[in-house]
Amino acid sequence: MLFTLIFMGLFWLLSLLYYRFSIHHSSTWKAEVAQVQSHWWYQHRRQFSLEDVVLIGPAGAEMMDWLRLLKREQKAPAERQEANGKALRVARSFSSDATERENQLARMLVLQWKRQREGKTLSSPQRCYWQGSESAWQAFVAQME
Known part of the structure; x- marks a missing residue:
């Protein structure tokens, strides 16, 4: 009887210890994940300011x-309604080829940017953020010159 009582007490103590270690491990792991995420965002956050914004779209x-x-x-x-489905298109881009249409939009973007700047010099292409294809970037740079 005493042996059973000691065995049950020891079992209860070990399960309590296991539970406490699990809680500690969980909280430590969450803190470490939060630290890694915070460090990642710190490294990948880009601090930049926008000087000009040019918006070209189907509305104008x-x-x-x-x-x-x-x-x-x-x-x-x-x-x-087009072959690939419904689409909104800029009225000034007439090509059905997506690559050529993207190049036309890049050239329109530079022309609109020049119009917005009203004769002021444009920034160099190295100071521009571009999220598009390489061919459209080349069209953009060529139009800027």
Whole structure:
């Protein structure tokens, strides 16, 4: 009887110890994950400021076009049914080839940017953030020169 009582007490003590170690391990692991995530975000966060913003889309390219659209003074652009499905297209890009259309948009972007800057010199291409294809980037740089 005494042996059983000692065995049960020892078993209860070991299970309590296991539970406490599990809780400690869990909280330590969560803290370490939070530290690693914080470090990752610190390393990957880019501090930059925008000097100019140029917006070209189916609703227009001028700031007033977009303001009229947001105030609902202008009708939203209609979708077109194309071979790959429905799409919104900029009226000034006429090509059906996606690569050529992207190059046209890059050239339009530079022209609109020059128009917005009103004769001021543009930043060098090295100071521009580009998220597009290499061929469109080449068209963008060529149009800037």
